[in-house]
Amino acid sequence: MESHEHIHQHHALHKDTRKNIATAFFLNFFFAIIELFGGLYTNSVAILSDAIHDFGDSLAIGVSFFLQKKSSKGRDQSYSYGYKRFSLLGAIFISVVLVVSSVFVIRESILRFLDPKTADAPGMIILAVLGIIVNGAAVLRMKGSASMNERAVFLHMMEDVLGWIAVLVGAIVMYFTSWSFIDPLMSVGISIWVLYNVFNNLSSTLKIMLQEVPADVDLEDLLSAIKQDTRIKEIHDVHLWSLDGQDHIMTVHLVLADDICNAANLADIKNKCRQVCTKYGVEHVTIETEGCLEAQTCDFCR
DSSP, X not given: OOOHHHHXXXXXXXXXXXXXXXXXXXXXXXHHHHHHHHHHHHTOHHHHHHHHHHXXXXXXXXXXXXXXXXXXXXXXXXXXXXXXXXXXXXXXXXXXXXXXXXXXXXXXXXXXXXXXXXXXXHHHHHHHHHHHHHHHHHHHHHTTOOSHHXXXXXXXXHHHHHHHHHHHHHHHHHHHSOOTTHHHHHHHHHHHHHHHHHHHHHHHHHHHHTTOOOTTOOHHHHHHHHTTSTTEEEEEEEEEEESSSSSEEEEEEEEEOGGGOSHHHHHHHHHHHHHHHHHTTEEEEEEEEEOOTTTTTOTTTO
């Protein structure tokens, strides 16, 4: 059974995550509206493309918020581990939206290369400064993100900040030169950076879905630490995976010495094993024991 304190910490974490995603949604959506009109006014494909990109992401973030809320539900008859993995669906969804919007941005940028148009550099500078401020506030809110869903949203907001910095620099260059190709060039560069980071985030999410051993847990060190208990002769049938990138689960079989078969010893061994696992960030552990000479009749080992 999970302790009351452990459950309370998870509820608080999910509540903070939902607040962070909601903040990112509203900042992203309202600024996308400003971008749309600003892009039309300045005739900048970089800003218009980012506006379309942000509208798509607002939808994705909204879906992520719903799935994050869903993931906070406890276990029931349908999902014995709870709904934590629903947050991974949010991460996958927003990643797919990022890929589609980035491909669209690249396409529009290529068209602008073929048919160059002059953008309003001073207007772009004003929008870029505003974009850095608004998206920077969202990044600060999402800093230190824990869930994969939150990390996907953080990635988007961080991409926007860097994108607006690039737009600011590009607009300044355009202001002092006649290099109209800078505008679509920035769009392509931002999109490639986004696709690279989306691939990394999506890869991490899929690894969790495929039940890879969590990257933040050194399984060999963990098993070595458990074996420090001399009453344990062997460890086998070990399975370690993560529900959502935060909550890790492990099942393990311990082969015990033949002369320690009693209730007190078994309880102590299991308790110490769980303590070691907790130190390595594994909170949910199922332990089976083997090795008693009287295993066929012993109530503790059957």
